[in-house]
Amino acid sequence: MSQKANIDRVFHALGDPSRRAILEKLSEGPISVSRLAAPLDITLAAVVQHLQVLEESGLVRTEKLGRVRTCQIEPAGLSVAAQWIGDRRSIWERRFDRLGDLLAEPETTPAPLEEHPLLIA
């Protein structure tokens, strides 16, 4: 799976409030599917479907032990989302730092307008 497809899947999975509620519960530790479903305001069938999306996107791992299927957070999936967000922030912040440097330049030596990398495109 390409990195772009991977990012798409992860953010699609995180875009649903029920799936985020599942991840919030799973961050407390592994749990069986039926226990996971009990406090959620959706059917067991819906939970199973959401878990499938979460598993396909690498956010959750499920495992059948005997007759019980347990699920747990797969931190690699969260890392994909965290990395994408971190990249956007760091690119933006570097740009902001350059703006700060520019504003701190002595007024007597203004750069020519066409050389300013921070002009609005």
Place this chain on the structure above:
Amino acid sequence: MSQKANIDRVFHALGDPSRRAILEKLSEGPISVSRLAAPLDITLAAVVQHLQVLEESGLVRTEKLGRVRTCQIEPAGLSVAAQWIGDRRSIWERRFDRLGDLLAEPETTPAPLEEHPLLIA
């Protein structure tokens, strides 16, 4: 707006690949709406709609300067998403650390099963 509603809006906004493409472009710096739309494979009307969702979720700020509307990243929105992901990871990692401590305990002093905080629910 409650924190939960805020998180819902941010992750809903991030769930769409076109909106993430817009954020990727905006992380390079402020840009006019028409320049933003040009390389994207969607109509200007669609871009405007996506920008509205991004603005309402606090991920983007737009501003009209004369006849040109420019848009830029609003880092507070990305922070909301980063915080939610970070919280999930840190809760999970603390649990993982406790599991490590448990496994490192001398075999001669096993804790009673009912006291193990890490048992699968």
